[in-house]
Amino acid sequence: MALKNKKSNFSEWYTEVIQKADLIDYGPVSGTMIMKPNSYSVWESIQNYLDSRFKRDGVKNAYFPMFIPEKLLKKESKHVAGFAPEVAWVTHAGKTKLKERLAIRPTSETIMYDAYSKWIRSWKDLPLRLNQWVNVVRWEFKHPTPFLRTREFLWQEGHSVFATKEEADREVAKMSKIYRDTYEKLMAIPVFEGLKSEKERFAGADYSISLETIMPDGKAIQSCTAHHLGQNFSKPFKINFLDKNEKRVYGWQNSWGFSTRSLGVMFAIHGDDKGLVIPPRIAPNKVVIVPILFKGKEEPVLKAANALKKSLNKYSVILDDRKGYSAGRKFNDWEVRGIPLRIEIGPRDVQNKSVVLVRRDTGVKITVKISKLDTTILSLLKEIHSNMYDRAKKKLTNSIVNVSSLSELKKVVSEGKIARAYWCGSSKVEDEIKKKTGAKSLNGEFVKTGKCIVNGKPATYRHYFGKSY
């Protein structure tokens, strides 16, 4: 039972592979999912990486409640307008109707800033930089897809207050860099960074920086975001303080988040027709040992396999000594799950003091002396990472096309690619592009040259457009 073909039918392949690799099960409520150990452990790898980066930068972890009173959520008008359609409400406790209904957090700006306003009195209280690892609920109405669009998901959300806009700006850039490293160095996924349009930016932000990439079906996907909130929240929430000149001023704020959507992006981009391919640095188990057992010759092989497992402990090795399954079956099992390297050891290898080492990304097999195994694994894991990254990078680069007219943009997008165009920045033009080509505005950078491909006006953005998740 081979997997569905990834190229010709991506969405069926995706649904199938995440089930076969035992990543999730569906929850009883539409749009919810159970993250099983195979996917949760990858999330833990991301958590470990991001958390240590945040902490090294001086961010502390905290936890705020998931229930947000309606009047708090409503304090910033753009914010509530943006999130209102997707908020899930708690209205009852048992049979008693609550006096004020409670939102289940779709994001935590409002509940955190309510507390921040109490805590911040002086310039000495700043900067305040807190992060939390939590679940959020956004009641999406588009059809759900595991990881990519779920009504409940896990993420970290960082929320900071600075005395000056400059400091806040610097933090947004820094967080975007950390996210970029997470994608590129940990997950082997190339991304492009840019500013969201006024329409697409976070509800209540002055500007949003996003990282985006392309999925195998040619649709772009927003992979994470960092927002500069200006004083849009600090004013209604009264986050103010006495500065060094004894003047009462409002704080400058950011928020930034990275969610379990990233897992879906990773499974989708790296997987192949055999199943998942987990990038080595994020793989909870980097190596699997499959002993080849012949009747009557099991003992020495198992002994050697166990010794290998012990000596390669730092790679979190799995030893597949299940009885009653053929070696071929085991190979396939681990290929579906995407373990980066497989070691095969049989009687022949024990005799020769060697093993067969197989890469998941290319399928290439080599025979290695046990004495050289550790150093070979180390260099192969590095090579697998860069090979996976390069492959994805090439795909992304080939999928971005500079265009100079609307018809060109339409053509590029219909071919499953992302178009890059000069754009005047007007929301009206953005709507027109969406309507005529089906392409959404992704992100882009400010420019002072070029002319808008739609109306010829001076461009303010060099912007990416594409079909999008």
Place this chain on the structure above:
RNA sequence: GGGGCCGUGGGGUAGCUUGGUAUCCUUGCUGGUUUGGGACCGGCCGACCGCAGUUCAAAUCUGCGCGGCCCCA
């Protein structure tokens, strides 16, 4: 917002037109022989989305509900 398609064991399916014992694959459990690329033989567990109607009899026909998918705006 408009239109179309579909709900059958854990997963994938046949059966529905023409109402009558629910098919096959796979997973899982189990016993044995195996094991260098998804082993084989035997045994077992497991399903017609819900409600109402028509009928001697409904997975099949009708209505409503719930759920899923696709296309268009």
